Amino acid sequence: MAMPQTKDAPETATTEIAVSARNISKNYGDVEALRDLTLEFPRGQLTSLLGPSGCGKTTLLKIIAGLLEPTAGEVEVNGKTVTGPGPDRAFVFQDFALLPWASVLRNVAFGLELRGVAKSEREDKAAKYIADVGLAGFEASFPHELSGGMRQRVGLARALSVDAQVLLMDEPFSAVDEQTRRKFQEDLLALVQNENKTFLFVTHSIEEAVYVSDQIAILLPRPSRVSEIIRPSGFRDKGVDNIRRDPEYLDIVDQIWASLRNYVE
Amino acid sequence: MLTRSLFLKLLSAVIVFGAWQIAGMIPVSYAFPTFMESMDALARMTFDGSLFVAYGETLKPLVVGIAISAVLGISIGLWIGLSQLFDWAFSPIFIVMQAAPLAALIPLLVMAYGIGLTSKVFVVCIMAMPVIVLNTSGAVRNTPESFKEMGASFMADRRQIILKIILPAASPIIFSGLRLGVSAGFIGAILSELKITPTGVGDIITYSRSIADYPSMYAAIFSIIVLAVLFLNLLEMLENYLFEGNNRGYASD
Amino acid sequence: MKLFGYRLPGMSSLIVWGLLWELVGQTGLTFFVPPLSEVLVTLFEVIGTPAFQKALSETAIAFFSGVFFAIVIGIPTGILMGKSRLLDELLLPWVNIFLSAPLTALVPVLMVLFGFGMKSIIITTTLFAIWIIILNSRAGVMQINRSLIEMARSFGASPMDAFFKIYVWAALPEILGGVRIGIIRAVKGVIIGQLLISIVGFGALFELYSANFLMAHFWAVLIVLFAMAFMISEIFAYLERRVSYYAAKR
Numbered sequence: 001m002a003m004p005q006t007k008d009a010p011e012t013a014t015t016e017i018a019v020s021a022r023n024i025s026k027n028y029g030d031v032e033a034l035r036d037l038t039l040e041f042p043r044g045q046l047t048s049l050l051g052p053s054g055c056g057k058t059t060l061l062k063i064i065a066g067l068l069e070p071t072a073g074e075v076e077v078n079g080k081t082v083t084g085p086g087p088d089r090a091f092v093f094q095d096f097a098l099l100p101w102a103s104v105l106r107n108v109a110f111g112l113e114l115r116g117v118a119k120s121e122r123e124d125k126a127a128k129y130i131a132d133v134g135l136a137g138f139e140a141s142f143p144h145e146l147s148g149g150m151r152q153r154v155g156l157a158r159a160l161s162v163d164a165q166v167l168l169m170d171e172p173f174s175a176v177d178e179q180t181r182r183k184f185q186e187d188l189l190a191l192v193q194n195e196n197k198t199f200l201f202v203t204h205s206i207e208e209a210v211y212v213s214d215q216i217a218i219l220l221p222r223p224s225r226v227s228e229i230i231r232p233s234g235f236r237d238k239g240v241d242n243i244r245r246d247p248e249y250l251d252i253v254d255q256i257w258a259s260l261r262n263y264v265e
Numbered sequence: 266m267l268t269r270s271l272f273l274k275l276l277s278a279v280i281v282f283g284a285w286q287i288a289g290m291i292p293v294s295y296a297f298p299t300f301m302e303s304m305d306a307l308a309r310m311t312f313d314g315s316l317f318v319a320y321g322e323t324l325k326p327l328v329v330g331i332a333i334s335a336v337l338g339i340s341i342g343l344w345i346g347l348s349q350l351f352d353w354a355f356s357p358i359f360i361v362m363q364a365a366p367l368a369a370l371i372p373l374l375v376m377a378y379g380i381g382l383t384s385k386v387f388v389v390c391i392m393a394m395p396v397i398v399l400n401t402s403g404a405v406r407n408t409p410e411s412f413k414e415m416g417a418s419f420m421a422d423r424r425q426i427i428l429k430i431i432l433p434a435a436s437p438i439i440f441s442g443l444r445l446g447v448s449a450g451f452i453g454a455i456l457s458e459l460k461i462t463p464t465g466v467g468d469i470i471t472y473s474r475s476i477a478d479y480p481s482m483y484a485a486i487f488s489i490i491v492l493a494v495l496f497l498n499l500l501e502m503l504e505n506y507l508f509e510g511n512n513r514g515y516a517s518d
Numbered sequence: 519m520k521l522f523g524y525r526l527p528g529m530s531s532l533i534v535w536g537l538l539w540e541l542v543g544q545t546g547l548t549f550f551v552p553p554l555s556e557v558l559v560t561l562f563e564v565i566g567t568p569a570f571q572k573a574l575s576e577t578a579i580a581f582f583s584g585v586f587f588a589i590v591i592g593i594p595t596g597i598l599m600g601k602s603r604l605l606d607e608l609l610l611p612w613v614n615i616f617l618s619a620p621l622t623a624l625v626p627v628l629m630v631l632f633g634f635g636m637k638s639i640i641i642t643t644t645l646f647a648i649w650i651i652i653l654n655s656r657a658g659v660m661q662i663n664r665s666l667i668e669m670a671r672s673f674g675a676s677p678m679d680a681f682f683k684i685y686v687w688a689a690l691p692e693i694l695g696g697v698r699i700g701i702i703r704a705v706k707g708v709i710i711g712q713l714l715i716s717i718v719g720f721g722a723l724f725e726l727y728s729a730n731f732l733m734a735h736f737w738a739v740l741i742v743l744f745a746m747a748f749m750i751s752e753i754f755a756y757l758e759r760r761v762s763y764y765a766a767k768r
Contacts, residue, residue: 067414085418097415101433111419273607296630357529364751365744366709372728377550451620470626490619497618
């Protein structure tokens with residue numbers, strides 16, 4: 001990970017771009033899911049894709065992951081064109097996608113297992129990340145024995161353990177209860193702070209997006225396009241406890257709601 | 266509460282066997298022995314060993330037939346689940362077989378393969394195979410999409426996705442297909458012994474009926490039903506033990 | 519399955535298999551497989567014969583009476599089991615036993631008790647069909663959403679109202695599912711009964727054909743039988759889909 005440190009320079013105009021999506025279109029038969037969408041994701045930062053349901057945010061994320069192929073346009077990660085899933089990206093799934101027949105340890109090590117990493121090595125690594133996400137002691141448990149929040153921590157540890165530079169998170173907290181979700185959001189901020197990784201984060205919660213993001217891309221539906229890019233700057237370093245009562249935070253939440261409310265049926 | 270449920274199970278057994286005993290004592294029919302007489306006959310056949318000899322004979326086509334159906338059925342099912350061409354070509358055959366009264370093929374099988382073991386194995390196979398194939402192909406086809414996407418996003422190749430994701434995800438349903446196949450196989454094995462040539466337990470049933478030894482006949486039928494039910498329950502317990510938690514723990518619950 | 523971008527209908531491969539059958543038959547590879555065309559010609563001849571019509575009507579009577587008893591006894595028993603815990607605990611072990619038991623073994627008992635006739639075949643058919651109907655009706659009643667029943671009670675529904683307006687409807691998808699599987703089993707049961715008793719219906723017809731080595735006749739009757747069994751199961755699958763739209767939404 002000999003990446004240049006850019007974390008200290010939040011002015012994105014000068015920040016290096018880790019992922020860029022250019023002129024992406026995606027059609028499902030006659031349905032136009034995305035049309036000519038262009039968006040850039042700065043390195044070391046968290047960018048949210050926010051929009052009403054059906055606006056194609058998950059589609060865009062899966063195209064960047066290489067799980068779906070765009071009808072037109074291309075995605076570049078670190079200057080290389082995406083042709084399929086790659087070791088530079090890791091995905092966190094909305095429904096966790098944990099293997100119910102495998103222990104937490106094997107689930108977390110699964111990404112490494114697929115890469116052919118030796119058993120002892122991958123399990124050491126997995127154990128470290130299990131401890132990092134706060135699940136030490138649950139290595140031998142099975143997914144059905146864990147709460148929803150704990151399952152998503154397993155999913156997160158699995159994504160972290162392959163040491164990808166880009167983390168793609170598809171509504172990772174939507175199946176988690178409200179209090180757990182708040183804790184997750186705080187942990188996520190720390191993660192962005194400490195790991196020099198680029199985060200792409202799909203959500204439908206305005207508050208969540210404003211709370212965790214360095215950059216918010218508002219997507220509008222049918223066909224999807226980026227309508228607005230917002231970069232909250234003022235409240236990020238005021239500490240996790242103060243963000244939610246910061247005037248700028250509240251203003252941005254209101255502003256986004258004002259532009260989205262017309263699209264809620 | 267465990268004692269209550271155990272008590273009720275015993276009570277229900279006592280009621281049914283008691284009713285059998287009383288009906289036999291009346292008797293409701295000359296061909297209806299009491300429960301005790303039948304159990305007597307069962308004990309006699311067990312201790313003189315004739316029951317074991319008979320089961321050795323009966324289980325032969327069953328075991329061979331189930332083994333063939335399992336290997337063939339699971340492989341075909343996998344192919345159908347993985348390949349659209351195979352699905353198109355073979356699914357309809359097994360769907361029709363599943364709905365059709367395949368027992369009607371027995372006279373034909375006897376003409377083609379005689380009255381020996383081959384025909385009986387065939388009967389077990391045609392009864393057991395459709396459900397094994399259909400369960401396997403359905404389970405493979407219905408592997409949760411997000412599992413496959415997860416594998417793909419961590420760059421699993423096709424072989425890894427099949428071996429590490431699709432097969433384990435499908436195995437509970439494949440296993441219950443096998444259990445249903447065994448259940449159908451029992452029907453086939455007994456049917457072939459009653460219809461084709463009386464051997465094994467079928468021989469006891471047919472022979473004791475012809476000499477009007479009804480207690481022995483009832484005892485043989487009782488024993489085969491008990492054997493089948495016990496074995497199938499054992500399989501079900503094994504299934505629950507092996508795949509505990511497999512059907513839970515997908516998305517949020 | 520798509521061919522040149524065109525979607526092939528689901529069961530269309532059966533046509534290919536039919537052609538293959540015709541080819542194998544034409545080569546005269548084996549005496550047991552006459553060409554499909556010959557079988558089809560025979561089929562139309564056979565359908566008109568009194569022997570076939572007698573077999574068909576006997577089978578139909580046995581099948582429909584067997585299914586009738588299975589439904590009329592099975593559904594209420596299942597609903598009662600779903601509502602009463604005592605009854606459930608007393609009966610469930612037996613239902614489960616007979617559900618998985620090889621019922622073929624009981625046919626000889628039925629033969630000595632009820633004779634070599636219609637009565638035994640009807641009882642065989644009922645025995646094949648009834649257990650799954652009971653079990654599914656029970657499951658249907660047991661999965662009814664508690665809040666649905668509480669809703670009815672909070673609006674002042676009488677027990678009778680609750681039974682006919684809530685229980686029956688809420689359990690309908692499961693009950694119909696049970697009836698469908700029960701009917702498929704009944705088709706198998708009626709044939710197995712006839713094969714073992716073999717002096718009535720198709721059992722007798724099969725004996726006649728196989729004794730005289732009339733292969734084309736044999737296959738013709740098999741085709742009719744399989745096609746009818748498949749149609750019956752498809753019709754019920756269709757009915758089940760009609761009501762299952764709300765089963766998924768509970």
